Amino acid sequence: MDSDVLIGLEVHVQITSLKTKLFCRCSCSYRENPPNTNVCPICLGLPGSLPVLNKRAIEKAVAVALALNSSISDKLLFVRKHYFYPDLPKNYQISQYDRYGLTPIATGGSVAIDVDGLNRVVRIRRINIEEDAGRIAYPEKSILGSRYALVDYNRAGIALLEIVTEPDLRTPREARVFLEKLGSILEHLEVADTSLEGAMRADANISVAGRPRVEIKNIGSPKDLEKALNYEVARQLNIVKSGGVIERETRHWIKERGITVASRVKELEGEYRYFPDPDLPPVPIGRELIEAIARSLPELPDQRARRIAKEYGVGDYMASVLVLHKKLCDHFENSSKVCGNPRLISSILINEFLRWVDEAGIDISSGIARLSTDRLCKLVQYFESGLISIKLLKEYVRIAVLEDINPEELRSKGLTTLGEESELERLVDEVLRENPKAVADSIRDPKAVNFLVGQVMKKTRGRADPKLVNEIIKRRLSEYGSK
Ligand SMILES: [Zn+2]
Structure with a gap:
């Protein structure tokens, strides 16, 4: 049976090194703040408010594109991606798009990974810059079993990079190593502290044995990514083996239970109704800026x-x-x-x-x-x-x-202390006193020393260094022999 696995990732990374959000002056360090205190009319999407672009975010995005060897667009175009969800106050997200003549900040590029000694190259499809949504909190810690949800808009409008790979990953382990490597590149660039909760999240597309691909949403760490994908590979292979049909669907990773569950909402690309954001005219990205950033890469x-x-x-x-x-x-x-x-x-x-x-x-x-x-x-x-x-x-x-x-x-x-020499000497002396015959044997035949070493090791419950014990015994025996 063909059990080939193809995995592609969409990684969302908050640019945590910025002081303010992508389009307003609210602070980026929202985690410490009480819910819904780190907000303003712009990131709450109130009528009449206008976004103002944070230039530092563009510089960080350019640094990431350079580090991943991507081609950088000559202008920055923002689009509105429409969908209705409680964590999105404007009912659209300001993002970027790669069709209908629109372009993301960068396309192409690659990341080389070493997976247990095997070198692999993972191609990058594109890099987007966009704003983060708010955060939905569930009283029961997950969607399952919660009767209501709470919304916190502190996170809404934080600058995000969306980094999308080609489906070049072949195993859950490779996906984990890739995400760790990407995180490390972002940390070296001082773009993101990926250890912060929610700073780096991945959606994984996985297809097994040539069947339709399944998307797993919102995985919070490289370790969870590997676990979620292992679970999916096993689940999908079981369906294939028993002659079932794998549906093209979106699933959620339930970390606490170590499983994925089918999501009830189906999102289709066409339903997002992308169009250029009229509040944000195209911003040129100058070659001088790119060259200056390239020169200062760490x-x-x-x-x-x-x-x-x-x-x-x-x-x-x-x-x-x-x-x-x-x-x-x-x-x-x-x-x-x-x-x-x-x-x-x-x-x-x-x-x-x-x-x-x-x-x-x-x-x-x-x-x-x-x-x-x-x-x-x-x-x-x-x-x-x-x-x-x-x-x-x-x-x-x-x-x-x-x-x-x-x-x-x-x-x-x-x-x-069992490893300390004085303590060991005391134990060696004890063993020598208790085993006079073995001592006599060992003086005649050096190979017999092993028995004495074994006795000392037994007394230390294996916690001493056998080489050191051997040395001490030999030293003691030579003292005995010369008497
Ligand atoms: Zn704001």
Whole structure:
């Protein structure tokens, strides 16, 4: 059976680095404000109000287009996209369109991703600039089971970029890595802090085994994107296997339940009645502006990965994973500068830290607060001086991330003292006293030492470094042998 999967994404990113909304002077930092206090006649769509374009938003959009190698339009055209929904006070959204002679701010471009060592290129179809809608809050946390909805217009009118890909993604995992990479590019450009709730949302179009495509709306994070798509692939393959028909429909991701459900509203492109916004005449985008922005672009993830692989000797793969998260990469560079051993630090961050951050359900910034440079360097120092084994080092990272505990505290609690040399010496002496025959055997035959090492490891419940135990036993035996 043909089980090919085709996935395309529409990503909505708030330009969180702006101070004000796209067409009015209301503040962009709406999250802290009580509902419906961050509004004015323009973003509430009151009669007689006129939008005034925020120029900084255009500069940010141009920077994103340059970073994705897209072609930038020579003018900015806004359209009205009509639909009736409670979160849209004007009953239309100011957006852009790519048909009927209209054009979005940029078209084309690509993002290269590395998925578990495999290189893939994902083509970008277009980049739009548009305004965000308000937010609907459900008393039961989701649409399901809620008897009414509440509307908050604080978010209405925030500048959004809509970045649409071609259906080039083949697996849910690729979709996750793409979204992480895109988020990292936006963070390096200082366009968006994607860790803020609702700052980056994705709609996914997915088609399985050549069947009609299904759209999943409003997925809030790369991790949820992977989960929602895994759920959809399995659901659609089951329908295909049992001879059923997959309907072209829109579904919603219900994060709390880990499922998608069919949406009752069907939206068709024609119903939006796009037309140029008469309140916003075309704005030319000058070549000088584009060139000036191009000159000031910061180091982007791909360049940074190449530099990191070379400068720190961590290998191309590790570098490609580190740059997926700007903050993680910053943390890696800071910590490597403070305590050295970049290879060990990259391995701790990628193989241990990310896993426990996921498990704890916290974001990377909160994880970094728990495994700060200071704490991470202490652990590296303990390990390098032989106080703790690699196994114990991993255990420390787990506890630090899950429970926010300082490594020094762990040591004083006794979790590390078993790895300390003086404590180990005491245990070795105990084992030697208890096993005189094995001691005699070991003095004659060095291979017999393994039995004694095993006894010490048993007493430490596996928490000591076997290499260090072996060294201490051999030192003690040579002292015995010379007596
Ligand atoms: Zn406003």
